[in-house]
Amino acid sequence: MDTNNNLTELFKKYEQELLTDWIKEQLAVIPLHENLLTEFEVKQDTTDFYNAFQLAIQGGELVDIKGAHWEKTLQLLDNITKSRTRLGFTPTETATFIFSLKQPLFTLIQKEFGRDVNTPGKELWAATVLLDKLGLYTAESYIKTKEEIIRRQQNEMLELSTPVVKVWDKILALPLIGTLDSIRTQVVMETLLQEIVRTESSVAIIDITGVPTVDTLVAQHLMKTVSAARLMGAECIISGIRPQIAQSMVHLGVTFSDITTRATLADAIRHAFAQTGVKVSRASRQV
Amino acid sequence: MILKSETLELREDNAVVRVRQRARALAIEIGLGLVDQTKIVTATSELARNTVDYGGGGTATLDVINEGNRRGLKLTFSDQGPGIENIDLALTDGYTTGGGLGLGLSGSRRLVNDFSIDSTPGIGTTVSITRWI
Numbered sequence: 001m002d003t004n005n006n007l008t009e010l011f012k013k014y015e016q017e018l019l020t021d022w023i024k025e026q027l028a029v030i031p032l033h034e035n036l037l038t039e040f041e042v043k044q045d046t047t048d049f050y051n052a053f054q055l056a057i058q059g060g061e062l063v064d065i066k067g068a069h070w071e072k073t074l075q076l077l078d079n080i081t082k083s084r085t086r087l088g089f090t091p092t093e094t095a096t097f098i099f100s101l102k103q104p105l106f107t108l109i110q111k112e113f114g115r116d117v118n119t120p121g122k123e124l125w126a127a128t129v130l131l132d133k134l135g136l137y138t139a140e141s142y143i144k145t146k147e148e149i150i151r152r153q154q155n156e157m158l159e160l161s162t163p164v165v166k167v168w169d170k171i172l173a174l175p176l177i178g179t180l181d182s183i184r185t186q187v188v189m190e191t192l193l194q195e196i197v198r199t200e201s202s203v204a205i206i207d208i209t210g211v212p213t214v215d216t217l218v219a220q221h222l223m224k225t226v227s228a229a230r231l232m233g234a235e236c237i238i239s240g241i242r243p244q245i246a247q248s249m250v251h252l253g254v255t256f257s258d259i260t261t262r263a264t265l266a267d268a269i270r271h272a273f274a275q276t277g278v279k280v281s282r283a284s285r286q287v
Numbered sequence: 288m289i290l291k292s293e294t295l296e297l298r299e300d301n302a303v304v305r306v307r308q309r310a311r312a313l314a315i316e317i318g319l320g321l322v323d324q325t326k327i328v329t330a331t332s333e334l335a336r337n338t339v340d341y342g343g344g345g346t347a348t349l350d351v352i353n354e355g356n357r358r359g360l361k362l363t364f365s366d367q368g369p370g371i372e373n374i375d376l377a378l379t380d381g382y383t384t385g386g387g388l389g390l391g392l393s394g395s396r397r398l399v400n401d402f403s404i405d406s407t408p409g410i411g412t413t414v415s416i417t418r419w420i
Contacts, residue, residue: 216391219388243322244325247322247326251326251394252395252397254394
């Protein structure tokens with residue numbers, strides 16, 4: 001208890017000194033950037049945290065930081081870590097916020113309690129344990145923030161739906177992108193079939209320029225969609241078959257023999273225009 | 288001689304995508320051309336999916352190998368699944384037990400330079416493919 005009191009007193013007594021040194025330590029290590037983290041923000045964060053920290057240690061609990069006394073302080077630390085993580089700080093740089101308090105604090109403890117042989121050891125130990133815990137907390141918080149970012153990106157990728165676009169009256173296009181062997185693909189294909197009915201289209205172009213691998217499963221998905229569309233009275237054109245994909249498909253034995261295919265989307269559109277009786281001509285300039 | 292080797296788990300559909308991406312990265316690394324890259328990646332996709340769908344999961348080992356003065360990418364797919372009763376039949380175009388096109392195994396053989404399959408009913412299946420540069 002004495003040790004705790006000593007430390008609490010120390011933090012109160014030397015507030016200005018500690019804050020100044022702590023901020024100085026941080027500024028020496030943390031990468032500052034006008035658009036990212038300014039000196040002002042470092043000072044603000046440090047002062048806010050120092051105040052919350054003082055309130056927390058006044059509760060007398062320096063070992064267990066999971067208690068109610070520490071809740072606000074940890075939340076603040078969490079926020080500081082989160083914002084720095086999002087700015088692209090490394091784990092070392094985020095943990096520096098806490099660890100850079102060590103040197104000024106230890107120097108001060110040495111100076112203040114140095115007369116008594118036993119005390120500085122206890123104080124140092126208590127301070128070191130506490131700061132290590134807080135430092136580890138920033139590491140956990142860092143990982144948590146990164147995981148949140150990953151989860152968000154995963155969701156965003158799942159939601160990357162491929163839109164069915166109307167190219168012309170009675171002509172639809174479905175530009176497919178990415179991996180085609182997922183459940184997502186089936187959803188996309190179903191959407192196409194529904195759109196064919198809704199827009200009363202007679203030609204649907206499936207463009208696979210953005211699909212890196214076409215294997216038998218992908219081919220099967222495509223063939224099923226084409227057959228279904230055909231049953232509904234719409235013709236499908238598969239476009240965007242690149243040379244390397246074409247060669248691989250031939251070796252695989254997938255022929256798409258009764259499906260109209262084109263190398264580029266432009267070719268497919270031209271074919272679709274011909275099918276639907278659309279004529280495109282260059283307008284003669286009138287002066 | 289194996290210059291570089293890595294083994295990936297093949298348990299679910301997503302793993303097929305990962306194996307494919309690694310195969311493509313290694314194919315690019317050893318300098319395979321665009322067509323050859325696409326061929327080995329397509330074969331990888333077929334065999335990896337077979338491992339997951341028919342073999343009940345297993346592993347894919349990707350080796351960069353050196354033989355004499357040629358380099359190649361060798362992929363080995365292993366599972367401890369039900370195995371294949373009749374390998375010749377399984378290698379026939381259009382033969383399938385799972386409702387696919389029946390071209391995966393036979394097509395893969397045509398996409399690569401070396402192809403070997405070893406299967407024992409009740410023990411499992413191992414398929415190896417190599418594309419040389």
